[in-house]
Amino acid sequence: MDSIEYKSDMKDLKRRNAMLSGVTGILGMGWLLTLCLVFSILGHERTVVVPVTAQRTFWLTAEHASPAYLEEMASFFAWLILDVSPETADWKREVLLKYTLPDQVDEIRKRLELGANRLRKINGSSTFTPRQLITDEKSQTVTLIGTERVLVNGSETSSKLKRYNAAFIVIAARIHLKSFEEADDGHDQQTVATGAVPQ
Numbered sequence: 001m002d003s004i005e006y007k008s009d010m011k012d013l014k015r016r017n018a019m020l021s022g023v024t025g026i027l028g029m030g031w032l033l034t035l036c037l038v039f040s041i042l043g044h045e046r047t048v049v050v051p052v053t054a055q056r057t058f059w060l061t062a063e064h065a066s067p068a069y070l071e072e073m074a075s076f077f078a079w080l081i082l083d084v085s086p087e088t089a090d091w092k093r094e095v096l097l098k099y100t101l102p103d104q105v106d107e108i109r110k111r112l113e114l115g116a117n118r119l120r121k122i123n124g125s126s127t128f129t130p131r132q133l134i135t136d137e138k139s140q141t142v143t144l145i146g147t148e149r150v151l152v153n154g155s156e157t158s159s160k161l162k163r164y165n166a167a168f169i170v171i172a173a174r175i176h177l178k179s180f181e182e183a184d185d186g187h188d189q190q191t192v193a194t195g196a197v198p199q
Contacts, residue, residue, distance in 0.1 A: 096177070
């Protein structure tokens, strides 16, 4: 009788051991996956950049932005692109590239680096003060009209009223700069590489 009970208890213990081994294995695999995930995240940081001040409320859908948001971002990008000096060109370029479409990053980076090198050679800088923003919600574009000043060695070399067109695309509720172009008096467009520094 004791022998039968003993065998039954042994079977029950073996079954429990097998179940605990299975649970331990699953927990171990979960721990390893968590460890792998932590190591894959290390070194990757997410930087969320927004305009310094948000003056109005705005909305953003998966593929569309409100006029108020387009104006905020157009002003922000104009500041990044047109208010540049040898000291600010590099970090402003890196901020701008975070909003650039992935397939355009290399091209934009090269153009902005050329512009920054030109600034350094002539010790130049430029500023843009917007006077008027004209927004087209349907096409997701903003026209900025304002005064652009160019300085070389601290002396102003030009001050002109200029017009720029900023076009945006919203992908998965994230806004990207599609293009930023200067429009001349005839409204023909020329792509801007960086701030308006004399060629």
